[in-house]
Amino acid sequence: MRAANPLFLLDYDGTLAPIAPRPEEALPHPEALEVLKGLMARYPLYVITGRRVADLARLLPLPGLPVVGGHGLEEGVVGGEARPLFPVDLAPLRPRLPVCPGVRVEDKGFALALHFREAADEAKARACLEAWLEAQGELLERLGLEALPGKMVLELKPKGVDKGQAALRLLRRHPGRTPVYVGDDLTDEAAFRALKGLGLTLKVGEGPTQAGGRLRDVEAVLDYLKTYLPGP
Numbered sequence: 001m002r003a004a005n006p007l008f009l010l011d012y013d014g015t016l017a018p019i020a021p022r023p024e025e026a027l028p029h030p031e032a033l034e035v036l037k038g039l040m041a042r043y044p045l046y047v048i049t050g051r052r053v054a055d056l057a058r059l060l061p062l063p064g065l066p067v068v069g070g071h072g073l074e075e076g077v078v079g080g081e082a083r084p085l086f087p088v089d090l091a092p093l094r095p096r097l098p099v100c101p102g103v104r105v106e107d108k109g110f111a112l113a114l115h116f117r118e119a120a121d122e123a124k125a126r127a128c129l130e131a132w133l134e135a136q137g138e139l140l141e142r143l144g145l146e147a148l149p150g151k152m153v154l155e156l157k158p159k160g161v162d163k164g165q166a167a168l169r170l171l172r173r174h175p176g177r178t179p180v181y182v183g184d185d186l187t188d189e190a191a192f193r194a195l196k197g198l199g200l201t202l203k204v205g206e207g208p209t210q211a212g213g214r215l216r217d218v219e220a221v222l223d224y225l226k227t228y229l230p231g232p
């Protein structure tokens with residue numbers, strides 16, 4: 001499956017970089033930088049990630065690479081400033097963060113990611129987080145926050161902002177282009193749903209999905225993207 005006039009919308013973790021135990025260890029596939037450079041020179045391309053734009057500047061040091069961060073909460077380019085798109089105040093929540101065994105908090109400023117990949121007992125960590133969510137329900141509601149599940153993570157972020165909305169916003173910016181959205185996580189499902197009938201959507205890895213097609217792993221993502229580049 002190839003689009004004739006593509007607009008690339010690519011997730012980062014699990015798509016351009018294999019999943020790693022800790023967020024800071026998730027380095028891009030060795031071919032990712034070259035492939036992205038080649039695509040950027042020919043087509044519009046955005047990385048749509050749950051991470052901060054600033055994180056991507058470290059992981060994908062390609063000046064001018066457009067990035068939508070925080071599942072749609074901010075936008076920027078590598079080497080430039082990130083522009084927040086939705087106001088959020090997490091300050092009242094910070095003194096009440098969960099204390100659960102094996103849970104690590106990633107504070108992104110506009111969202112909090114509660115990671116439990118390193119928990120010795122996953123079920124216990126999940127139960128502890130669920131109980132905490134229940135206890136903080138009123139505060140989360142007052143702050144306009146919701147919990148978004150991802151791979152071994154629960155993210156607290158402003159309600160109603162998702163990658164589907166972000167993908168449609170970008171598509172409007174590039175009329176006549178066919179979106180090619182590639183992602184691996186639950187958080188990419190909003191984009192798969194939003195782009196139904198509008199372009200190509202590819203899920204990386206196993207699991208139920210609303211995407212139209214599937215790629216086995218990060219290696220297969222790079223092989224697929226290379227089909228849009230001139231041969232060696």
Ligand SMILES: O=P(O)(O)OC[C@H]1O[C@H](O[C@H]2O[C@H](CO)[C@@H](O)[C@H](O)[C@H]2O)[C@H](O)[C@@H](O)[C@@H]1O
Nearest residue numbers: 012013019020021022023026049050117151153
């Ligand atoms: O939208 P993405 O680019 O897929 O980002 C989603 C989240 O990715 C990061 O967490 C995930 O990847 C980590 C590294 O492989 C892994 O350790 C963790 O279990 C995953 O949930 C990142 O830390 C989050 O901020 C992103 O929202």
